[in-house]
Amino acid sequence: MTTQATNKSRLCDLLAASDAGDIDGTLKFYAPDYVDHDATEARQGTGGTSLEALRNAFSLFSAAFSDTRHTLHDAVEEGDRVAARISVEARHTGRLWGFAPTGRVLRNDSIVIYRFVDGRIRERWCRERQTTRSLLGSDQS
Numbered sequence: 001m002t003t004q005a006t007n008k009s010r011l012c013d014l015l016a017a018s019d020a021g022d023i024d025g026t027l028k029f030y031a032p033d034y035v036d037h038d039a040t041e042a043r044q045g046t047g048g049t050s051l052e053a054l055r056n057a058f059s060l061f062s063a064a065f066s067d068t069r070h071t072l073h074d075a076v077e078e079g080d081r082v083a084a085r086i087s088v089e090a091r092h093t094g095r096l097w098g099f100a101p102t103g104r105v106l107r108n109d110s111i112v113i114y115r116f117v118d119g120r121i122r123e124r125w126c127r128e129r130q131t132t133r134s135l136l137g138s139d140q141s
Contacts, residue, residue, distance in 0.1 A: 027051070027055060064093070065090035066093045085109070088107070096132075112125065
Protein backbone atom coordinates (compact mmCIF):
# COMPACT_ATOMS: atom_id res chain seq x y z
CA MET A 1 0.00 0.00 0.00
CA THR A 2 1.39 3.42 -0.89
CA THR A 3 1.80 6.22 1.62
CA GLN A 4 -0.92 8.19 -0.18
CA ALA A 5 -3.41 5.33 -0.03
CA THR A 6 -2.56 4.87 3.63
CA ASN A 7 -3.23 8.53 4.38
CA LYS A 8 -6.57 8.43 2.55
CA SER A 9 -7.60 5.29 4.45
CA ARG A 10 -6.49 6.93 7.71
CA LEU A 11 -8.75 9.88 6.94
CA CYS A 12 -11.67 7.47 6.38
CA ASP A 13 -10.87 5.75 9.69
CA LEU A 14 -10.69 9.12 11.47
CA LEU A 15 -14.15 10.09 10.17
CA ALA A 16 -15.55 6.71 11.27
CA ALA A 17 -14.10 7.15 14.78
CA SER A 18 -15.57 10.65 14.95
CA ASP A 19 -18.99 9.37 13.84
CA ALA A 20 -18.82 6.72 16.58
CA GLY A 21 -18.16 9.42 19.19
CA ASP A 22 -14.74 7.92 19.96
CA ILE A 23 -12.77 11.04 20.90
CA ASP A 24 -9.59 9.17 21.89
CA GLY A 25 -9.84 7.07 18.74
CA THR A 26 -10.23 10.22 16.66
CA LEU A 27 -7.30 12.00 18.31
CA LYS A 28 -4.89 9.13 17.61
CA PHE A 29 -4.88 10.28 13.98
CA TYR A 30 -3.37 13.67 14.92
CA ALA A 31 0.31 14.36 15.63
CA PRO A 32 1.18 15.73 19.09
CA ASP A 33 2.41 18.95 17.43
CA TYR A 34 -0.71 19.30 15.28
CA VAL A 35 -1.39 22.78 13.88
CA ASP A 36 -4.82 23.95 12.73
CA HIS A 37 -4.33 26.85 10.32
CA ASP A 38 -8.05 27.58 10.10
CA ALA A 39 -9.38 26.75 13.55
CA THR A 40 -13.14 27.06 13.85
CA GLU A 41 -14.77 28.90 16.74
CA ALA A 42 -14.96 25.73 18.84
CA ARG A 43 -11.30 24.93 18.30
CA GLN A 44 -10.16 28.50 19.00
CA GLY A 45 -12.28 29.12 22.07
CA THR A 46 -10.92 26.28 24.18
CA GLY A 47 -7.33 27.43 24.57
CA GLY A 48 -4.25 25.29 25.08
CA THR A 49 -2.32 23.59 22.31
CA SER A 50 -3.99 22.78 19.03
CA LEU A 51 -4.33 19.14 20.10
CA GLU A 52 -5.85 20.12 23.46
CA ALA A 53 -8.19 22.54 21.70
CA LEU A 54 -9.15 19.75 19.31
CA ARG A 55 -10.00 17.40 22.21
CA ASN A 56 -12.10 20.13 23.85
CA ALA A 57 -13.90 20.89 20.58
CA PHE A 58 -14.68 17.21 19.98
CA SER A 59 -16.03 16.95 23.54
CA LEU A 60 -18.13 20.11 23.09
CA PHE A 61 -19.68 18.85 19.86
CA SER A 62 -20.15 15.32 21.19
CA ALA A 63 -22.26 16.76 24.03
CA ALA A 64 -24.30 18.97 21.67
CA PHE A 65 -24.87 16.62 18.71
CA SER A 66 -25.88 13.01 18.17
CA ASP A 67 -26.24 10.76 15.13
CA THR A 68 -23.17 12.36 13.54
CA ARG A 69 -22.35 11.15 10.05
CA HIS A 70 -19.48 12.33 7.87
CA THR A 71 -19.45 11.63 4.14
CA LEU A 72 -16.21 11.77 2.19
CA HIS A 73 -17.33 12.81 -1.30
CA ASP A 74 -13.90 13.33 -2.87
CA ALA A 75 -10.31 12.85 -1.80
CA VAL A 76 -7.28 13.82 -3.85
CA GLU A 77 -3.87 12.70 -2.69
CA GLU A 78 -0.56 14.30 -3.55
CA GLY A 79 2.60 13.52 -1.63
CA ASP A 80 2.01 14.02 2.09
CA ARG A 81 -1.36 15.80 1.59
CA VAL A 82 -4.95 14.74 1.21
CA ALA A 83 -7.47 17.29 -0.04
CA ALA A 84 -11.04 16.28 0.73
CA ARG A 85 -14.60 17.42 0.18
CA ILE A 86 -16.51 16.34 3.26
CA SER A 87 -20.05 16.81 4.49
CA VAL A 88 -21.30 16.23 8.02
CA GLU A 89 -24.81 15.76 9.36
CA ALA A 90 -25.73 15.65 13.04
CA ARG A 91 -28.79 16.05 15.22
CA HIS A 92 -28.70 19.03 17.62
CA THR A 93 -29.56 17.36 20.95
CA GLY A 94 -27.58 19.37 23.52
CA ARG A 95 -26.98 22.98 24.49
CA LEU A 96 -24.21 24.79 22.61
CA TRP A 97 -23.14 28.44 22.93
CA GLY A 98 -26.49 29.36 24.47
CA PHE A 99 -28.53 27.59 21.79
CA ALA A 100 -31.04 25.18 23.30
CA PRO A 101 -31.32 21.75 21.62
CA THR A 102 -33.62 21.86 18.61
CA GLY A 103 -33.65 18.21 17.57
CA ARG A 104 -32.96 19.39 14.01
CA VAL A 105 -30.45 17.66 11.77
CA LEU A 106 -27.82 20.20 10.71
CA ARG A 107 -25.63 19.75 7.65
CA ASN A 108 -22.42 21.43 6.66
CA ASP A 109 -19.88 21.00 3.88
CA SER A 110 -16.17 21.68 3.90
CA ILE A 111 -13.06 21.50 1.78
CA VAL A 112 -10.11 20.38 3.89
CA ILE A 113 -6.42 19.86 3.21
CA TYR A 114 -4.56 17.58 5.61
CA ARG A 115 -0.78 17.20 5.75
CA PHE A 116 0.38 13.88 7.15
CA VAL A 117 3.73 13.19 8.83
CA ASP A 118 4.55 9.63 9.90
CA GLY A 119 0.93 8.59 9.32
CA ARG A 120 -0.64 11.28 11.49
CA ILE A 121 -2.19 14.63 10.67
CA ARG A 122 0.35 17.36 11.36
CA GLU A 123 -1.46 20.30 9.72
CA ARG A 124 -4.98 21.16 8.59
CA TRP A 125 -6.49 23.91 6.42
CA CYS A 126 -10.29 24.10 6.17
CA ARG A 127 -13.07 26.12 4.56
CA GLU A 128 -16.60 25.42 5.73
CA ARG A 129 -19.72 26.44 3.84
CA GLN A 130 -21.24 27.86 7.05
CA THR A 131 -20.20 28.24 10.65
CA THR A 132 -21.84 26.00 13.24
CA ARG A 133 -23.16 29.10 15.00
CA SER A 134 -24.91 30.28 11.83
CA LEU A 135 -26.44 26.84 11.33
CA LEU A 136 -27.74 26.83 14.90
CA GLY A 137 -29.35 30.23 14.41
CA SER A 138 -30.95 29.44 11.06
CA ASP A 139 -34.30 27.87 10.24
CA GLN A 140 -32.68 25.74 7.53
CA SER A 141 -30.19 22.92 7.96
